[in-house]
Amino acid sequence: MVQSENSWSPDDTLRVLIASDIHLGYLENDAVRGEDSFIAFEEVLSTAVQYDVDFILLGGDLFDHAKPSPSCMYKCTQIIRKYCFGDKPINIEVLSDQLENFSRNINYEDPNLNVSYPILSIHGNHDDPVGQGSVSSLDILSITGLVNYFGKWTDYTKVKISPVLIQKGETKLSLYGLSHLKDQRLARLFAEKKVEMELMEDGVDWFNILVLHQNRADRGPNNYISEGVLPKFLDLVIWGHEHDSQVFPMRDVKMGEEGCFSVIQPGSTVATSLAAGEALQKHCALLQLHKKEFIVTPLSLKTVRPFIFKTVVLSEENLGEGDVNENEKVQNFLKNKVNEAIEEADKLKSGDPKQPTLPLIRLSVFYERDDQDFNRVRFGQNFNGLVANPNDVLIMKREKRIRERKDQLKDGEENGHIEVAAAEAPDVESLVSSFYAAQPAEKQLSVLSVRAITEAVRDFTLKRDDDVFRRVLDAHRRRCVESLLESTAETEDEINDRIRMCKEVLDAADSDQLKSLIDAASAKEEAKRKDEKQLVVLLKREPILLSSDDESMPLSRSKGRGSRGGRARGRQARGGRGRGSPQAAPPPTPERRTPKRSAAQKTTSWLQSITSDRALRRRKDSSEIEISD
Incomplete structure (x- = not known):
């Protein structure tokens, strides 16, 4: 105490x-x-x-x-x-x-x-x-x-x-x-x-x-x-x-x-x-x-899993001479190092019954030649049941790799530039930013903001925000489209200049301004999606409401006389056999109707078609009598 x-x-x-x-x-x-x-x-x-x-x-x-x-x-x-x-x-x-x-x-x-x-x-x-x-x-x-x-x-x-x-x-x-x-x-x-x-x-x-x-x-x-x-x-x-x-x-x-x-x-x-x-x-x-x-x-803390970390530089170790090839010689040497680390981890056990027994072992190995490298995962399988992390016991690094890659960069090798930037990045955000910065001019981003992408990567990796990339990409697309619609750009060069100016505004903005611009565009995109969803819902509801008044209509009458009535109305509209001057009726004025009014109008039209059909049949019967006389 x-x-x-x-x-x-x-x-x-x-x-x-x-x-x-x-x-x-x-x-x-x-x-x-x-x-x-x-x-x-x-x-x-x-x-x-x-x-x-x-x-x-x-x-x-x-x-x-x-x-x-x-x-x-x-x-x-x-x-x-x-x-x-x-x-x-x-x-x-x-x-x-x-x-x-x-x-x-x-x-x-x-x-x-x-x-x-x-x-x-x-x-x-x-x-x-x-x-x-x-x-x-x-x-x-x-x-x-x-x-x-x-x-x-x-x-x-x-x-x-x-x-x-x-x-x-x-x-x-x-x-x-x-x-x-x-x-x-x-x-x-x-x-x-x-x-x-x-x-x-x-x-x-x-x-x-x-x-x-x-x-x-x-x-x-x-x-x-x-x-x-x-x-x-x-x-x-x-x-x-x-x-x-x-x-x-x-x-x-x-x-x-x-x-x-x-x-x-x-x-x-x-x-x-x-x-x-x-x-x-x-x-x-x-x-x-x-x-x-x-x-x-x-x-x-006494219940923490034992963890041993060691750094091994092969050029500083006396691997000895023998008939065994270099690859096997290095593997046997590192197996002994892992076994030593396991024994050292046993000494870290506190005796608390809740403490995990299998230790974590990590060897950071620096090697000189390619024939000293080998499959790390296969190597780790030798320690299944002995360590808690058999798949990543080793991390292999080439000695002086940064200097070599910088030498490649001086020789004008593009890949060397990118690898050096990646190797020197302290975190994922810096890695993404360095990767895009290392790209040649023809491969640079032309619409997306690099900082917006890096922050999206951060939110995805740390916050598990699975929707962040869609929001950022939709926001960039919408902002770019709006900028083009507001401009008078017609030729390809003018369009490219307008897109470049749009991206420069995003690149010049600080983090807060960039977030505000993206959030504003994203909010418009979300509002558009909601409107589209509401429209789809209304379109789906419309036929359901209209069918409520049609259920009382007999099926045979709907397919028979109702259809003939429709043809009769068509002949009257074209100035056919109906009495009076054949003047075309003016087109009806569009009217916004609720679903109930539309349903009532449809029912009324059906009744009128039946009435017109019966009237035409009576006129047809009388004309046939007169001709026979």
Whole structure:
């Protein structure tokens, strides 16, 4: 049990369990690794109960997908209810406007719920709002009373954060939450001084914490948030999104000191990529706060699957000489390395019965010659039942490949240019952008905006927004067509110039303007689709309503006399045998009729046709008599 300072009164000491990047549902369909994220989340909440914390604070990415599966939501709900509900009294008080902080009252004040350990959470880039109404999976947990969701922001032109004010005894906590925003957008808002955090008038008495979910490591210009742009009045920053755990024991006394703050980077609780950072020990953290003094204690997670990551450079290894060919020699060498990693992973087992037994093993291998390369998947089959990831135990890379590809680029090879751009891209968005930028002039996009495509790729991969590509493509097509219709372009060159100008407007727009242009065009496209659907529905309904009055008409009469009556009316209209001058009747004026009036008109026409038919037959009979005389 972690003890606080002896002089700290328990009634005035606020205890908070901190975790981030739970990624519930990661590889949930995998037979071996499908339960890893849920096992780790259960340990986090059980640890909160063990240390009897006042509340649990999550730094985003509770879910791995923006649209979690029903099974994932079910398991999440089950775990939260198991550990966070109960009759234990709550010793904290929220002093700020809860409707402004959470859009509803905090869950432990709901008379229909018995909450013992409240969860406060922001959203990350994996579980941010998506779809109609911009609803996040955390919104669903919030409305059901399982999680208190804060830090949501929808105005991308400015950010104004109101803190959650929490008090326990004489300890006052001002908690600022900023859910995930696109890093380039947030970096620009910080640079333009458009990020505002409300500071209490008696700010000296409050301990200020900011929890955010952004890139902390430098991933390119304006693609991360620098600690230097954060307000200096902060005492502690809890940084989500980065998966390598950097939680160290901290004891600090602020006492109104300004100009510096401490950072807690909890890291993820489950390995979502086989990278070196994910192989570090996983933690959650216990924060104990007494007035302006605080202690941070890292708590190692014991149910995390063991993970060993190693880098192997074949040119630095003594593979020896022999009669075995180079390929087999390398494979035998790497098999020994994998077996050594498996033995090393056995030492990481904590003894917890819930900890998965099969380890994750990843060897990053750099080779020199082509005869040292081989089939990785076939190699991994040697370790079925021994490791959790037999299909991707190895990742093979050619030594000095970047330099070689740059040499190819200097020689004018187009493929080398594209491969270098792809190899240096830090993420999928940058990869797509670099790919299009590396294309020659004749293969550049002429209608689509590259930035719109990259953001669509991001929404598809992270938010699982399956409809995003259709919306973006429809919006571009509609905007291009409208631009051509508004112009006087006739020749092919004029049309190409008009399309180029249309694309330049999209390329010159910033992210917010681009999103507005696409949303406006997409809204028009959706309105058009709805109108078409409504028209189809009306056309389908029309014959059904009209047939209601025809059911009483006998079938034989409809096919017999009614048809002859129609021919009689046709002869009268052409000035045939009818009496009087053969003047053509003026065309009827079109009239908008409801279905009922149309049905009534059809029934009346049918009666008139029968009457006309009988009158013609009488005239025909009389004329035949006169001729016979």
